[in-house]
Amino acid sequence: MLFSSFHFCLWGLFFFPTGVVEVSVRSPMACWFSAMLYCFGGSVLSSLMLGEPPVAFLAKTINILLASSVWYLVFYCPEDMFYRCFSLMPLRLLVAGMKEVTRTWKITDGIAHANTVYKDAWLVMVAVGWARGAGGGLISNFEQLVRGVWKPETNELLQMSYPVKVTLIGAVLFTLQRRQYLPIAKHNLMFLYTIFLVVFKVKMMLTRDATSPLAPFEAALSQMFFGSQKTPSKVKGEGVTSSNGSSVCDQPSEQHHEGAKKKQAKKTE
């Protein structure tokens, strides 16, 4: 557990968003607090959701000291030696892999904990499992606020990143398994899910390819349930209007768009 926390922190800190280095010089306190929110965000968020003390993570003093040491070494080590060591690809891969292992644990821990508070409320289980596993991402707006950055026009619900999406899928799968809707043992599912996470993480790091392996499924589901033509080409197509063959597939989109406008107009009244 302690070991996993170390790796999580390390990883969290290495993939810190832009602008943190300036904050680390301006205000070490805000930088530290932001780093702690990044590392323990899942714990804070799931505690808040279950009405438990969000400072619980501070009670595990040894974890905080460890994470703080990593934070200190990353930002203030002379000559940036620590950062340079861990920037080497093999070490990065090792740390990234270990972090994905801890993600699985976090999700299942969250689900088990939610189940003790609300017996058999599967939506609560999914929500808490997701929050525990992807907390740092979900509260990123507020983590940024600590650093004096505020980007209200974007959040992880509007534009879900790959880790947040895959954690949500994991939370759904583990909840289904616990409710015994999946014909698979828990440890097998954990193994398979972790393998999936690690393989795709390593692949994405090695190929520097940010395209999500979930993209085709998403597009299909989105098309099926929400009838959405999210492709930018469609939007462009609306501007062209001189194409002849596209009338069949354009019509519903136009209609939908018109409907949307009408709806909007009614709602603003």
Next chain:
Amino acid sequence: MLFSSFHFCLWGLFFFPTGVVEVSVRSPMACWFSAMLYCFGGSVLSSLMLGEPPVAFLAKTINILLASSVWYLVFYCPEDMFYRCFSLMPLRLLVAGMKEVTRTWKITDGIAHANTVYKDAWLVMVAVGWARGAGGGLISNFEQLVRGVWKPETNELLQMSYPVKVTLIGAVLFTLQRRQYLPIAKHNLMFLYTIFLVVFKVKMMLTRDATSPLAPFEAALSQMFFGSQKTPSKVKGEGVTSSNGSSVCDQPSEQHHEGAKKKQAKKTE
């Protein structure tokens, strides 16, 4: 209870603020979460205020499924059929009336619940009753944030809307009744309050008149307690200064304004 939840959702969704339709196309997840906050905001806010799990509303799976179905039909139904059906005035009136009935229940539920946590703390009772009844409005800043909209310059405390105001009055009345300062039985007060809500709601919908029936009382109370000259004419009047007869009533305002400036100056030091 289940029935009331359905109507509340329906209503909440029909009076959704501008810009939601674009979000529904861009990110169904953010749209769904925003809709849930709008429908169950009162429950979330009152739970937070009483230190209870704010995810409690997710435990009532059937309510969530119902609300989600309505949400799905409103936003993604082919040809917008669902939305068009419920846009007819008689149906709108029915749904609106039922929603006001549930508002009364929500306020009294909130007060009763607060009373079990803090015995006889009437301020807590008012606050929780208000939060439960008008929750979606009170947390609108954060509901908007989910959709990527951030309007810090306005909130329901700075510019209270009619539903929020009338819920506050209701919370005060029901608290007074429970503390036995009002010589009226609870069910009578509930009946009268609900009639008041429904009548004015229907009147406002039919006449498309947004002026609050509370405006005269507010102006009188505001004048009495806060001595405020909120009228824009007064502000304009300050710019004119060439009028001769207005010196008597302008003087205190000027003085107040000067005092305010002095205060401000001192406070900024």
Next chain:
Amino acid sequence: MLFSSFHFCLWGLFFFPTGVVEVSVRSPMACWFSAMLYCFGGSVLSSLMLGEPPVAFLAKTINILLASSVWYLVFYCPEDMFYRCFSLMPLRLLVAGMKEVTRTWKITDGIAHANTVYKDAWLVMVAVGWARGAGGGLISNFEQLVRGVWKPETNELLQMSYPVKVTLIGAVLFTLQRRQYLPIAKHNLMFLYTIFLVVFKVKMMLTRDATSPLAPFEAALSQMFFGSQKTPSKVKGEGVTSSNGSSVCDQPSEQHHEGAKKKQAKKTE
């Protein structure tokens, strides 16, 4: 306790930030809520942190009524008489002194309370003691939001004010004393700390000198642990570059800066 609450409120209200007077005219409700957050912010924040009802402060009806009376008299008293009375320096000094006394009590109360929830978790004790003592400052972003003001680019963690800093030091000292790492009795430490607070507060008020007495220590610690050259002269020096003798001390700074840029570049990838 009641008396201390009165003084805290009074003080809080007199040092209210700019822009409140306009809000008091526009919306008494938002002004009142903002004032309550300012006065009872410590209680609200520490309750949230420990998973307890943040409305607990409303249960002490007498305190709220007292604070509300002060709030009313400060903002709406005819001719600003109340404000003018308490603007006299001797009265201000008295109130300021009493408020610093209550700060000590708040810190020790917070630490004692945290210790009952998490036995011997010293980080939790420091955090809750700090939050209780300096709550109004720490949640200032959200207190401003109530008034329609949003300044995300600054917060008390990025630019700690003197009261917030000194409360943090107090929280650390009282936690060390309780864990028996300090060879001093509790009442002696409370006495010395309060004397320190009052003396420097009165000195700062009389000399109108905003420089913190902690500045030299901070600079030394910052230099030691974070190796930061926060002085603006250094930043200017980087622009000059024509000086000859400064190469020795400039080099590490340059290097650090370069390292920071490199780090940044890597992190954004």
